[in-house]
Amino acid sequence: MNIEKFQASMYELIVETSTNLPKDVRRAVKAAKEMESAGTRAAMSLATITNNIKMADDNVSPICQDTGLPTFKIKTPVGVNQIELKKAIYNAIAEATKDGKLRPNSVDSLTGENSGDNLGIGLPVVKFEQWEKDYIDARLILKGGGCENKNIQYSLPCELEGLGRAGRDLDGIRKCILHSVYQAQGQGCSAGFIGVGIGGDRSSGYDLAKEQLFRSNDDVNPHEDLRKLEEYIMENANELGIGTMGFGGETTLLGCKIGVMNRIPASFFVSVAYNCWAFRRLGVTVNAETGEINEWLYQEGDKIDFAQEAEKEAATTTETDTKVVTLQAPITEEQIRELKVGDVVRIDGRMFTGRDAIHKYLSENDAPVDLNGQIIYHCGPVMLKDKDGKWNVKAAGPTTSIREEPYQGDIMKKFGIRAVIGKGGMGPKTLAALQEHGGVYLNAIGGAAQYYADCIKSVDGVDLMQFGIPEAMWHLTVEGFTAVVTMDAHGNSLHQDVDKSSLEKLAQFKDRVF
């Protein structure tokens, strides 16, 4: 085996997976877009998403800034040295990180220290299997934290909100799957894909669920009962009305794949792996002697070119009456109190990034800059220094905001922050603080890392670099940065509203016959 060539092939696989969404996923996103009426928040979000996919194509840059946890599945002929292959994969991952195709995303679980190259104990995940064929099959999925955190496992029988008892049969499984879509809301960057594993134990059940995400979205399940269940879920889950980003809308689910394995009599697990719209999964076959790529996988069917789609849309789109408010920091309390849930906001000027480490730091220390009237963006960007030592933004979408719930309200009040931007919404503590202090929560489009990177016109400084690139406080100047008010200073939360209405719709499935 030419191991240098194999390493180059793996580098190509990593870059393509990170930057070029597979054909089957593009088709599903396009179909979702066609379902939404012009002028709705869902339509606007999907337009941003398709624009982002196009920009990632053009720039060969990450579709989403969250590299996620890279998982390789490799099948090798008997006799191939798997230790060498693993080393080559590690090298390719480190190289792709250095080139800004992946964000440094591997941290020490105890200290939080970022390794800087996406390597570390247990990362990336590489799973080997031997097979009888004479070539290597290598597949990769980059699954982000926002959607990974929405995975769920059910131990049957159990009681489910809205659906009552889920028993140890196909109907109980049906209820679990519908519930898994409901509980994810928009937090996993819906519309999403789910892989479901029935049976096994807690760990093999989740493995089986993730395994389903390696199936093509267009395949047909050979197991008759599971085929019917997949179709049922696809026909019905969208009735929940959660929609893209949880803004409400026609499409909540883009794909559902279900697998089954045996279990022991005492256990009955249904495990669900949720994947966001930025479903980065590709594969190649590799010549086991030369190490060169023979063939790219997941290539069936048409490839949607979203650049052409955008041109067609521009020719047919009419103006909508969505209210767009421009904000520029420092923002006053009066300006904030005028905003209402549903308003679209365009931000020009300054914002500061801040995620987990910054929020904890600010809760215990003074801020390194004056945050009065300012905007905090929940974002861990991909940054690269150019040869002149200047920082460039490679990807900069929002991260999941709910992680900052314990700190957010207090920090806003302590420093006079007027707006926070993130994705997925926040909880009651933040909502109460927004009302009391005069603040808003703005939901940006999760995964639209290229779109938002393009809005960043300059990187003017950085503080707290000791937390690593994604966690540092970056000082950004933006132009035309668009987001939706989903929590306002009047006690309203779109997230709460959509949760409530989707729970009511979920309850309608309680006694439906499958």
Ligand code: SF4
């Ligand atoms: S699209 Fe959303 S859930 Fe998916 S990787 Fe990006 S931020 Fe995470």
